[in-house]
Amino acid sequence: MDFLLRLNFKEKKAKLECSKCTVSEALKKLRVLRETVLVKKNGKLVCDEETLKQGDAVEVLQVR
Amino acid sequence: MLMIKCGRKGCERKAVATLHYMNMSLCKKHFKELFEKRVKRTTREFGLLKKNDKLALALSGGKDSTALLYALKPVCDSMRIHVEGIYINEGTEGYCVKKRAIAERNCEKLGVPLHEFSFAEEIGSTMDEIAGKEARKATTCAYCGVFKRWIVNKKARELGFNKVATGHNLDDSAQTVLMNMMRNEPFRLARFGPKGGIVEAGKFITRIKPLFKSPERENALYAMLNDPGIVFGPCKYSTEAFRDEVRDFLNRTEEKHPGTKIRIVNSFLSIKPSLENGFGGVGTPGTCSECGEPTSGDYCKCCEMRKELEKK
Numbered sequence: 001m002d003f004l005l006r007l008n009f010k011e012k013k014a015k016l017e018c019s020k021c022t023v024s025e026a027l028k029k030l031r032v033l034r035e036t037v038l039v040k041k042n043g044k045l046v047c048d049e050e051t052l053k054q055g056d057a058v059e060v061l062q063v064r
Numbered sequence: 065m066l067m068i069k070c071g072r073k074g075c076e077r078k079a080v081a082t083l084h085y086m087n088m089s090l091c092k093k094h095f096k097e098l099f100e101k102r103v104k105r106t107t108r109e110f111g112l113l114k115k116n117d118k119l120a121l122a123l124s125g126g127k128d129s130t131a132l133l134y135a136l137k138p139v140c141d142s143m144r145i146h147v148e149g150i151y152i153n154e155g156t157e158g159y160c161v162k163k164r165a166i167a168e169r170n171c172e173k174l175g176v177p178l179h180e181f182s183f184a185e186e187i188g189s190t191m192d193e194i195a196g197k198e199a200r201k202a203t204t205c206a207y208c209g210v211f212k213r214w215i216v217n218k219k220a221r222e223l224g225f226n227k228v229a230t231g232h233n234l235d236d237s238a239q240t241v242l243m244n245m246m247r248n249e250p251f252r253l254a255r256f257g258p259k260g261g262i263v264e265a266g267k268f269i270t271r272i273k274p275l276f277k278s279p280e281r282e283n284a285l286y287a288m289l290n291d292p293g294i295v296f297g298p299c300k301y302s303t304e305a306f307r308d309e310v311r312d313f314l315n316r317t318e319e320k321h322p323g324t325k326i327r328i329v330n331s332f333l334s335i336k337p338s339l340e341n342g343f344g345g346v347g348t349p350g351t352c353s354e355c356g357e358p359t360s361g362d363y364c365k366c367c368e369m370r371k372e373l374e375k376k
Contacts, residue, residue: 033312035315035318035319036315037281038284038285045080045288046068046079047068047082047089049068049079049082049089050068050079061296062297063127063281063284063296064296
């Protein structure tokens with residue numbers, strides 16, 4: 001699964017070896033603390049239990 | 065496809081926020097309601113506002129002050145409190161332009177007049193110029209906070225405001241409590257709280273923190289739900305080594321033990337009266353020999369720093 005990480009104004013692409021997982025699980029695998037980010041799926045804000053799957057456009061926005 | 069629904073009874077809307085400390089996810093409408101209720105409750109709990117106050121909002125265009133603007137404006141309207149915004153342009157290329165545009169469009173949307181002041185005019189140097197003189201990034205960051213507070217206090221007073229609201233959030237509060245304990249600074253801790261300004265007298269304008277109990281992540285979400293074009297990210301000069309370590313520790317602990325930050329702050333609030341009794345005496349401040357602003361010494365921190373910069 002592909003991710004777009006937006007941390008400190010910098011964009012970085014990341015990949016995860018899973019076809020389906022929740023936002024919380026994905027953040028854990030990416031080693032990103034969930035308290036520090038908001039997540040958008042296909043351009044919309046989602047909660048931490050939201051399921052992400054291959055093909056979704058996922059953005060992780062650092063909130064600091 | 066399975067949709068995560070709002071946890072409020074009977075609500076079928078899609079959840080956009082997870083509040084782990086409440087073990088609940090909420091839709092946009094219910095999250096906004098919860099956020100606004102908390103700000104209202106904080107304001108009432110600490111007596112932050114009084115009818116007929118003249119309130120200045122310190123707006124940076126960041127997530128916290130944007131959330132403050134949207135959540136506090138209706139509270140002020142209901143209490144007949146006049147609100148205006150104060151934006152300080154630090155002179156950080158690129159960063160200030162983006163943030164200023166955010167502060168401006170949101171004030172315009174809510175009908176809040178916005179006053180702009182700059183480091184260049186009030187201090188004589190922009191942050192970019194200060195950074196050019198100051199080799200250490202950590203010291204550059206320290207100038208900004210002192211200069212901003214000085215300008216906000218002075219301008220708010222000159223414009224006739226009796227209170228200034230800032231966007232300090234729950235994360236900032238929990239970090240400050242822990243840092244002061246780790247440094248053994250009970251005097252600082254005794255003065256810390258949702259209502260500041262050291263003394264309610266003289267040239268100090270009372271500073272209030274209506275987001276004292278609002279987590280940083282929720283401020284960001286609330287700001288984004290009100291202004292989807294908001295951008296996040298710290299200033300390029302922002303660095304506070306010790307605070308960054310404490311922030312990281314708290315975020316890790318919060319993830320494992322949701323509710324840690326609010327429990328730290330609530331514990332602090334329950335011992336605050338004892339701290340004030342034991343360590344609260346700060347006396348009446350004098351005035352700075354240079355600028356006439358309030359200070360406990362001969363010169364205020366702002367003038368001390370300005371002199372340091374002149375030597376460089």
